[in-house]
Amino acid sequence: MDLGGEEPPGEGGVARGGVCGVGTGADRAGTTVGGVTSHSEVRAVRRGGHATRGAAELASSPFRVDRDRVASSPSFARLGAVTQVVSSTGSGLLVHNRLTHSLKVAQVARGIAERIHADARQHAAVDRLGGLDLDVVEAASLAHDLGHPPFGHLGEQVLDRLARHRFGLPDGFEGNAQTFRIVTTTDAGGLLTPGLDLTAAVRAALLKYPWTRLSSPRPHPRTMRVPPRGAAEPPDAPGTGSAKFCVYVSELDDLLQARAPFLGRIDDWQQTVEASVMDTADDIAYAIHDLDDFYRLGVLQHATVAAELGGWLASATELAGLSEADLGGHSRQPGRSVEELRRRLHAKDSWVVDDEAFAMAVSRVRKEVVDGLLAAPYDGSVESEQAVAAFSSRWSSRLVDGVRVVEEPAVRRGHVTLAAEQWHEVQVLKFVHRRFVLLRPDLAMHQRGQARLLTRLVEALDQWLSDRLEADRLPRRLHDLVELATVEYEDLGRTSPEVLVGATGDEPRGPDAVRGLARGRAVVDFVAALGDGQVPALMDALSGRSSRLWTETFVL
Template sequence: MTAMPGALPQGVAGYSLDDRARWVHEPQKSPRRSAFQRDRARVLHSSGLRRLGAKTQVVSPGSDDFVRTRLTHSLEVAQVGRELARYLGSDPDVVDAACLAHDLGHPPFGHNGEAVLDEIARDIGGFEGNAQTLRVLSRLEPKVLGPGGRPAGLNLTRATLDACIKYPWPRAAAPTPDTASATIRKFGVYADDREVFDFVRAGRDDGRRCIEAQLMDLADDISYSVHDVEDAINSGFLDLDAYRNDHALAGLLDITRQWYLPQIEDAPLLAALERLRAQPYWPHGEFDGSRRAQAALKHMTSQLIGRFAGAAEAATHAVYGWEPLGRYDGRLIVPDDTRIEIAVLKGLATVTVMVAQDRLRLQRIQARVIGQLCEYFAERPEAMDRMFFLDHWDAADDAGRLRVVVDQVATLTDHSAWAHYHTMQNDTGSLL
């Protein structure tokens, strides 16, 4: 099948009954909605998604009315992912649901909280935000119970759960981190969630991701690279013209290499930055916060999203034609130039916000809050939410109880983590 550039594929890829199967069988529902539309609605109405409104994306919620939270980030990822799916013929509701769900497992205080919980849980299989997302979707989120009252989380379809698994392997098979941003091993399942993982993967053990998971991952990359730069400029942390200075530019190249592209040379990074600067929508001069400046900044974000998404769509169509792509029909093709441009934008946000000295001091305080809360809940489990204490504590062994504590802390928002910390101070007199 051929089509003019920019045309839509003819329809959506076919999805089988196995793709629509749920871990716990449910009676036939009304035909008003598809199984995948129902999946999306379950994620959208989940308590886990609501909590993302008070979880850190890059800057802590409440510190600035403009910046993204994990919730607003997830909504933006879902919009980008849905459009990518529409142009490539994957089911938009599967990709939309996966994008909405992709950060459900992330704890308070962003990746800093994730690293602390991984160290605390090192003897019970560690902690990883993506593995925790599968646990939330298939166990922790209260919606469906299986035989004998076993929790089944939202009980999403196989295709949607598969689209949520960014790293389809256990911790033992995880590659060694090779960048400063990947301080923990990336994996998609804990040992005691292996049963649902095996159901989702249905015998596939090659580590290959379905195309819907690839679309979710690219939508995430596009969204946070572009929007973190927008947030940093608007908050006064980032002056794009500063990176014409050789010293500042060298720092940007080093951070981009350390955090995102460890093997890359300076030349392709510099070429990517120059391509971005050459675009007519790239802002120049001081950002003064005026309506005109904010409109120009928003125009830049829209154009960059279109640039990156369009490049991936065109490259994928060039390989596979215009037939709709679903699950394992093909893979998403992202041009190298696009990946490097995205990495440079990530570097700009990282060098100005995430590794700033005041940010690092705050991260050290937050790490101690997470650690002390884990100790507190382990000693006083009755202080945990009733769902964790009543439903899991008594039946667990020592390792299981530590996992319950980690599950509880990971569920907290930034705000509720601080609230529990202050309650702990009143109970124990402990101080940071």
């Protein structure tokens, strides 16, 4: 039941609770974990298995404690030095980084949660689905990007390639899974256990994609006739596992514990309501606030955006009749890229795509972005800043007002989602960002250099780890990560060796091979925890280019 409007029929669905085999026998009235039986108590159980807070905590609510732990974590502070799309260094302007983005996601997510709480019908529905707490939503939103490595999504791609091909790690690297590893394992903010020792509800709210890359649960969501969003394999990399996932094999037990309060309430592969709120807020913030940045930087130009959107609006019928070959052969002509977007949406999300709603979204974005925001070039004046603020506020309110709760969603949507009209608008806004920012040749050139830098750093650290004469002089943090990962992977090698088998079916043989996996995970953990500026500084030191013995940009 869609509590905010008519719900399209789901496709590829399976009976509730039996898809992925995580477990379906829980009583909806409550689940027993360590003697705790009520649903609210199970939601508040921490990673260490207790439901208490430390004596030094300022807040009384366990979920507010989680919010405070995330906000005071060094992993959160680090996000101020991590790229959102482009680095602010040298721009002369303040552009969003991962920290400011996370703050805005938290702001949007809390607004969504407050609106749901204000609607009695929706409030009752989320109670049946497992609960919606404002502090849980805010804590998860602040933490959702903790695992993003240096240089944004480019860094994520490079570390995944190196993790899989250089180190043989079957689950590679994924920013969402790295977030879950940080809050459960590698951060030191928890008082009684590794990680931040967060409650089950907050950890579950971080699981946008509650599965591993390859091995769990079984059957894996990527094998469903219509896989959940993110679960399908990349079309250009068959056999590598899900494109998106939130858990490495080393944290699988933590996933099961975090999801225990929701067994029997939501599908095993589905986000919790709180995760769905956070995910929707992330989409909204990404669609709006990055456009603000690139208007300020002068990257979004009135003429080019107007030509693309206007070209499609003027020739939509003609473009719809073109063959794929004709369309792709002239993709640089105005309007062709919008038509390619329309076709991709039909291929991926046919259950929600509507050509009339799509045309209305293109028209609205053209009016608001081209005829509104971009009509006057940004010049740093009060008027320019007021125009940016008005655009951001207006769109944030419009999109948040389009959020509704869906009790039985289609496979590729969450329990909290945008109405069809706003969903199409977000797709068009994200298209503008991708087409006129992410695909720019100058950005590609900059990122190619960053990719080479990250690759050389990983290789240099791996060589240092291999040098037995220098083993006693490793950076202390790297040494600790190697010890931690060695314990984890040796345990997996004894108890669950099958999860260490990659897509090729090659099983690591012998203790040296397992320790090699652990070393690779430790190097990736170490590099992923750096800020953008720390990568070249550390590489300069390792290559002998730095003239300083000590540097303030990283702590060894």
